[in-house]
Amino acid sequence: MIRRLAAFARPFAVPLAASTALRVVHLGLGIGLLAFAVHAVAQARGGNAPDAAAVLGLILLLATAKGAARYGEQYLGHWVAFTVLARLRTVFFDAIARQPPGVLHRHRSGDLTARATQDVNRIEVFYAHTVAPAIAAAVVSLGAAGYLAVAAHPALAAILLAGAALSGLAVPALWRGRLREVAGRRQHVRGQIAAHITDTIGGLRELIQLRALDRRRRRLGELDAEAGSCTRTLAARTAARRAANLAVLALTACAVALAGAHLWRDRRIDQQAWWVAIAIAVALEPALTAVEAFASEFGTTLAAARRFFAIVDAAPAPEPEHPCPAAPPRNPAGAEVRLRGVRFAYPGPGGHAVPVLDGIDLDLPAGSTTAILGATGSGKSTLGYLLARCLSPTAGTITVDGADLRDLPEDELRRRVALVDQRPFFFSGTIAENLRLARPDAGEAELWHVIDAVELGDTVRALPDGLHTRLTERGANLSGGQLQRLALAQALLRRPALLICDEVTGQLDAATEARLLDRLRPELAGCTTVWITHRPATLHLADQVVVLEDGRVTETRSGRAGAARPTGG
Numbered sequence: 338m339i340r341r342l343a344a345f346a347r348p349f350a351v352p353l354a355a356s357t358a359l360r361v362v363h364l365g366l367g368i369g370l371l372a373f374a375v376h377a378v379a380q381a382r383g384g385n386a387p388d389a390a391a392v393l394g395l396i397l398l399l400a401t402a403k404g405a406a407r408y409g410e411q412y413l414g415h416w417v418a419f420t421v422l423a424r425l426r427t428v429f430f431d432a433i434a435r436q437p438p439g440v441l442h443r444h445r446s447g448d449l450t451a452r453a454t455q456d457v458n459r460i461e462v463f464y465a466h467t468v469a470p471a472i473a474a475a476v477v478s479l480g481a482a483g484y485l486a487v488a489a490h491p492a493l494a495a496i497l498l499a500g501a502a503l504s505g506l507a508v509p510a511l512w513r514g515r516l517r518e519v520a521g522r523r524q525h526v527r528g529q530i531a532a533h534i535t536d537t538i539g540g541l542r543e544l545i546q547l548r549a550l551d552r553r554r555r556r557l558g559e560l561d562a563e564a565g566s567c568t569r570t571l572a573a574r575t576a577a578r579r580a581a582n583l584a585v586l587a588l589t590a591c592a593v594a595l596a597g598a599h600l601w602r603d604r605r606i607d608q609q610a611w612w613v614a615i616a617i618a619v620a621l622e623p624a625l626t627a628v629e630a631f632a633s634e635f636g637t638t639l640a641a642a643r644r645f646f647a648i649v650d651a652a653p654a655p656e657p658e659h660p661c662p663a664a665p666p667r668n669p670a671g672a673e674v675r676l677r678g679v680r681f682a683y684p685g686p687g688g689h690a691v692p693v694l695d696g697i698d699l700d701l702p703a704g705s706t707t708a709i710l711g712a713t714g715s716g717k718s719t720l721g722y723l724l725a726r727c728l729s730p731t732a733g734t735i736t737v738d739g740a741d742l743r744d745l746p747e748d749e750l751r752r753r754v755a756l757v758d759q760r761p762f763f764f765s766g767t768i769a770e771n772l773r774l775a776r777p778d779a780g781e782a783e784l785w786h787v788i789d790a791v792e793l794g795d796t797v798r799a800l801p802d803g804l805h806t807r808l809t810e811r812g813a814n815l816s817g818g819q820l821q822r823l824a825l826a827q828a829l830l831r832r833p834a835l836l837i838c839d840e841v842t843g844q845l846d847a848a849t850e851a852r853l854l855d856r857l858r859p860e861l862a863g864c865t866t867v868w869i870t871h872r873p874a875t876l877h878l879a880d881q882v883v884v885l886e887d888g889r890v891t892e893t894r895s896g897r898a899g900a901a902r903p904t905g906g
């Protein structure tokens with residue numbers, strides 16, 4: 338985990354090294370300042386008072402340099418940390434974008450948001466408060482011990498090093514396991530809290546109807562209590578460790594003072610060296626307490642990193658870079674689509690695959706209209722996802738104009754194939770902004786054209802701001818049927834060669850549906866269309882009707898002529 342986190346900082350090795358060097362300078366100057374002041378006092382006591390102006394001037398200089406080094410260290414460390422965090426969020430975003438539809442449903446959206454925000458923010462500790470303090474503490478401890486060995490006595494250096502090792506290594510290692518487990522649990526519960534609140538806000542209307550708000554509130558209370566209990570345990574253990582660390586540092590200073598006193602009595606060091614040794618032992622504290630501070634946070638940071646990588650690692654590898662050298666030319670009559678032996682299974686619980694489609698053979702001639710029927714759960718929407726390459730078949734092939742669908746470059750694929758989902762999603766923004774997600778350069782006339790084509794013209798014209806009316810979150814200010822038609826308008830704007838409509842007319846009354854299908858006929862010329870439907874009106878529109886049963890095609894018949902011709906299966 339640490340190696341993986343470190344890999345993200347590799348491009349920033351230079352600023353990170355500079356931040357670490359500045360931290361060493363800052364800590365070294367802190368020790369130097371105290372040692373110098375003590376040395377000056379010791380000299381004065383010995384009747385050899387240094388020039389006060391020179392001492393003050395030097396102290397001022399050292400203190401200014403210390404402040405500047407601190408500023409540089411903090412600036413560079415945080416610059417690296419926040420730049421890497423932005424990169425981590427992009428990696429997370431890309432991983433989510435690669436997930437096939439439905440797979441993300443295993444994670445609640447609130448929990449995913451918590452991973453992309455809270456967890457990623459937590460990882461900041463690793464970049465800004467781990468590497469530089471750890472290296473600086475080691476360098477400064479070694480430097481201080483080296484100075485003591487030369488300027489005072491090697492025995493004092495050995496005591497200082499032993500204290501530093503106990504404080505910087507042994508104490509954090511002793512508590513590590515105990516903190517890590519609780520920190521992991523707390524991050525998990527925090528994710529659940531975020532998911533619980535997101536679900537509650539999303540389903541507020543239903544919860545009020547079901548009179549279930551109290552139960553949700555109670556559950557939130559339970560989760561909060563669990564997170565609070567984790568936090569208390571963490572705080573108690575962290576406090577115990579901090580106390581142990583401070584005790585080690587105080588004992589180290591005492592040990593240096595005692596050993597120094599012996600050495601002075603035996604005239605193996607002079608009094609000034611003894612004082613300076615004590616000052617150095619005391620002044621080392623900030624360097625080592627910083628190690629203790631990041632060690633306290635480290636369990637939470639690793640727990641956050643584990644939750645982050647759980648999503649990143651679950652994403653399928655990016656599409657292989659082997660697109661067709663040149664995508665086949667677009668057929669003006671519409672896409673010619675062929676499915677051969679197509680199978681698909683969803684990943685199920687415990688890693689078991691759940692088979693949904695089983696050996697589908699199907700031809701969709703260019704410009705044809707196919708209606709796909711079947712009982713609920715027979716695999717119709719899944720087939721739609723496969724045709725739009727939102728999912729990839731586990732076996733078999735789908736070709737579009739002779740090219741394997743898997744090999745079409747992403748841009749070309751999205752230009753040619755459009756899917757109107759059963760449950761379309763809209764963003765907060767105006768109707769025009771949502772439509773232009775499909776084609777940013779579309780002019781108002783084109784927007785009105787597709788709005789009229791889906792029989793939404795009267796509705797949108799009646800809105801106070803027409804096309805510029807804001808949709809509230811997820812389009813809650815339009816009806817379900819209006820939203821589905823808006824999604825269809827969005828798809829038409831792309832002028833696809835293959836259009837898959839999943840239950841698009843499901844929420845319309847018969848008259849509106851008939852008008853819509855009539856208006857669509859000329860719009861869909863030059864487009865191969867697949868209607869996933871139960872509605873008889875759509876069947877009249879179809880050139881062929883395909884019936885799915887338990888993931889198999891059990892019947893293919895002509896739509897208009899109604900002539901049944903079994904295909905086997």
Ligand SMILES: Nc1ncnc2c1ncn2[C@@H]1O[C@H](COP(=O)(O)OP(=O)(O)OP(=O)(O)O)[C@@H](O)[C@H]1O
Nearest residue numbers: 438439440683693712713714715716717718719720
């Ligand atoms: N993300 C998923 N993970 C696991 N199983 C899934 C997932 N999505 C769908 N399924 C299962 O796959 C099967 C086919 O689902 P699909 O949505 O394709 O059916 P459908 O024919 O479109 O149903 P409906 O008419 O109700 O929309 C169902 O048993 C469903 O439970």
